[in-house]
Amino acid sequence: MKKLVFSLLMLMFLVGILAGCVSENTSGSSEEGSNDSGGEESSDDGEMNIAVVPKLVGIPYFNASETGAVQAGEELGVNVEYTGPTQADASAQVKVIEDLVSKNSDVIAVAPNDPASVEPVLKKAKDQGIKVMDWDTPADKELVDLSVKQVDDEEFGRHMAGKLVEAMGTEEGKIAILTGGLSAANLNLWIDAAKKEFDENYPDIEIVSEKIPTDEKQQVAYQKTLDLLKSYPDLKGVLAVSTPAPLGAAQAVQEKGLQDEVSVVGSALPNDSEPFLEDGSLDTAVLWNPKKLGYLTAALGKMLAGGEMPEDGQEIENVGEISVKDDGKTVIMGPPADFTKENAGDFDF
C-alpha cells in the first residue's frame, strides 16, 4: 500500500511537470489555417454544407425534424447533412461534431445533449471559421451565432400546465409529473415553468412526489403510471413531459378505463398519440411541428452562411412568421401547437 501511495505521488509530480508545458494551441497551427481557409467561401463542389446534429438519431421526433431539414436542403439548394449519435450521450455527440469540424462544414447546428459539453468543440469549430448555431435545446449563448428555439420554454411549460387544468375541469386536486429523464435540461425547464404556473395561478393543485423519470420509454411510463394510479387513487391529472411519456401514461389510463377521472396532458407527436387521443385517455398533446423546426434550422443555417441575420417578424417560407428576441440571435419559431382528437390525423409525423 505504501508503494502504491508513493508511486501515485511520483506520478502526480511527473504529470505536474508535464502540465507546465501545456498550451492551448499547436505551434503548427499556422499551417493548418492555410489548409482550411478555402472551406469558408466555397467548398469543393461550390455547394454550401450545413450540418444539423440532433441529440440522437432514430427516434420519431428527430426523424421528423430530419425530414424537414432535408426538404429545406433540396428546396434551397444547400447540402444538408443530418447526423448524430445513436444514444443521447454527450461524449458520443461531441465526437460526431468533431468529425463534422474535420469535414469543413460551413455551418454546424447542434441540439446539445449537455450544453456545457459541446462548448469546447463549438469553440474549435468557430476558430476554424465555421458558423455555429444551436437548435431544439440552447447551447452557450455567448458562443453561438444563432439560436433556434421551437417555443419559449417558459411559455411552453405554462401552456402545458394550463391545458392540464383545462382538461381536469377543476382547479384543485392531485397531479403527478412524469419526465423523460432527470438530467434532461429542457424537460426540467418546462417542468419548472409548469410548477410555477401551478403555484401562481392554481394554488389548490397538489403535485404528488418529485418528478418521476421514465427512461424515455413508453413501457416504463406505463408501469409507473399504473403504480401512481394505485398509490394515489384520488389522482386527477398526469403531466407527462418527453415524447414517449404521455403515450405510456395514456395507455395506463386507457387500460384502467379512467379516461373521465384522470386527465393526461403531455408533449407528444400527433401520429403516435392518435389512438389515445381518440378515446380521451390522452386529452391534449402539446408540442410544435418538428418538421418545421428542422426546416427552419436548415433555412436559417443557409442565411447565416451567407452572412445574413433573421429579423423579428420575418416570414420564412414553409414555416411562417418567426420572432427574434432582443439579443438579436435567439429565434423563436412560434407558439406551441396543440394536437387534439380533432386535428391529430392531419399531420404526417
Added chain:
Amino acid sequence: MKLSKESILGLIALGTFLFMALLAPGFLSSNNINSMMFQIPEFGLLAIAMMVVIVTGGIDLSITYIAALAGVGAALMLTNGFGIFPAIIMAILFALACGAFNGFIVSKIGVSPILVTLGTMVLFEGVILAITKGSSISGFPDAYSLIGNGYYLGLVPFSIVIFAIFAIITGLLLSKTSWGRRVYMYGSNEVATLYSGVKNSKVLMKVYLYAALLAAISAIIMTSRYNSVKVDLGSSYLLQSVAAAVLGGTNIHGGYGKVIGTIYAVFVFQFIRNGLNLLGFHSSLVDVVIGSILILVLTMNFFSDKFKKKQEQKNASQAA
C-alpha cells in the same frame, strides 16, 4: 515467420487506417488526425482498466459510473473554488472509494465480479443522481480545460501524453512486478495461485483499485474536455470497452491480455468510427460494422489457431 495475436491486430489497425485514408475524404487532414488524438485517451484508459479486470477473469460493469462519480468529485471541488490539484485528488479519491467497495465484496466476500459490479453500477448511478439531482455540473476554470483540450509543447494533445504514460505504467506493472504476475496467475488458475502462497484477496483488491484509478484519470480528461459532468458521462463506453479488451486478445476467462493489444483494438474502433462518420454513414451502421469486425476477427483467430495446430501435427508426424 510467427506473428502474435497482437501484431496481427496491429496490422489490422494499420489496414483500417490506410483503408480509411484512401476512402474517407479528409481522414488524413491534420485537423482530423488531431481530433482523433483527442478522442482516443478517454476511451483508451477505460478499455485498459477493463482489460486489467478481465485478466483476472472478472469484469467491471460499474467502470463508467465510477468514472462519472470521479468526475462529479472533481466538479464539486472546482465549482466550489478549489484549485485543479485538489480537484484531481478528489476525483481519484472518489474513484478509489468505489474501487475499494467493489474490491472488498469481490475479494473478501467472494461474490462473482459481474454480480457485484452489476449492483454497484446501479448503486453508483444512484449516488450520482442523489448528489447532482440529475443535472449537469459545469463551469470549470480555463486552466482545467487544458488537460483535455491543450497541447503538450505545442505538438501533441496533452491527454494523449497522459494516456501514453498510463499505458506504459500499466504494461510495466503487469509484466515486471510481482503483483502483475500474480494477476495473470490468478486469472489462469485462482486455486493454484492460492495454494502457491499468494494472497488472492490482496491481488484482487489492487486490481479493482487500479481499474478505478484509471477510470478517474479518464474522468478527469472527459470532464475537462466536455467542460461538464452528468450522470451519463461516458456511459456509452461500457460495452465498447469490453469489446476493445476482447478484440485486443484478452481472454474473457482470465489469464491472458496485453496492454498493446487493447490499444490496437481502441485504434481499430477509432479509425472505423471516425472514417465512417466522415463518409457520412448512418450512425447505427457504425455499430453494425464494429460488431461484425469483433466477430470476424475472433473467427479468424479460431481458424488460424486450428490451422497452426494442424501444421504442428503435420510437422510432428513428418518428424516421426
Added chain:
Amino acid sequence: MKSLFKQKEFSILAIVLLISSILTFVSPVFLTVGNLLDLIEGNVVIGILAIGMTLIIITSDIDVSVAAVTTAVAVSISYLFGFLPDSWISVLLLFLFAPVIGLVMGLFNGLLVSKIEIPAIVVTLGTLNIIAGLVLYITNGNYVNSTSFPQSFLSFSNIEILGIPILIYLLAIVAVGTWFILKHTLIGRSVLAIGGNTQSSVRVGINYQRVKLFVFAYMGFLAGIAAIAQTAYTKAVDPNGMIGLELTVIAAVVLGGANIHGGRGSIHGTLLGVLLLAIMQNGMILARIDTYWQNVVTGAIIVIAVSYDQISYKRSQDKLANIEVEA
C-alpha cells in the same frame, strides 16, 4: 421442511418476503390482487427472457444480445401484421413465425459459441451491436402503434381467464415447459451436467457442442415468444424500447441464485429473482421513496442480496466439508 431452508433459493425468498412485508406495511395498495397482477404482467417479458438466460448461465455462459433479438423479432412482427389477414389464424401463425425468427438468431449465436468457440459474451456483444444497429437503421426508430395492429391480435392481448391476463399464462407455460425440459429430457439433463462439470460430462459422452447450440437456440426461441408478449403488452413496437433490458434480465437470473460460473440455477429461483426486481420497481413509487434515491436503494439491495447469498453459500459449503471430514 429442512431441505427447504437449505435450498439456495430460500435466501432470495426470504428477501422477497421481507421487502413485501415492509411494502405492505408502508402502502396498503401493495398487497392487493390488482397490484400483484399488474406487477406480474408487467414483468412477463423479463420473466420469459430470464428463463432462457437461466439455461445459458447454468452452462456458464452469458447472452447480452437478448434485448436486441427480442426487439428485432418485435419489429418483424409489426411488418408481418401488414401481410397477415385479420383473423385468429394470424395470431396462431404469429406464434409460429416469431419463435422461428428468434430461433434463427439464437442459432447464429449458438453456432459461433459452439463451433467457432468464441466466448459467448463476445459473440453476443457482437450480435448485439449488429442486430440493434440494423434494427435502428431499417426502422429509423419509428414507433408502430396499435392503429396498424390487426383487431384479432388486440383482442388476443386483452384476454383474461379467471381474471388473470393471458400473458401471465404464457409465462407459466414457458416456465413449466422449460422446467420439464430441464428435468425430464436428455438434453435438459445435459445442460445441468455440463454446467456442473464440463470435463466429466464430456467424458460420459455428452455432446458439449450440441448442448451449447441448444441453449442459445432455445434462448432465441424464447426471445421470439417474449417479443409477442412485449407487443401484446405495450400494444406498440418501439425499436428503442428495450435498450439495456439485457442487464435487468441477467440481474434477475443471478439474483435468483444461478451461478455465473455455471452448474447452479433453477427456474423457480429465476422467477423469484424477477419477482424481487419487480417488487423493488413497484415499491419505489408505492413506498414514495424520493426519486433521486431510488437507484441507491435498488443498487444497495442487489449488492446486499448477492453478498448475503454468497456468505450463506460459503457457510453451507464449509459445513459440507466438515461433515465429509468427520465421516
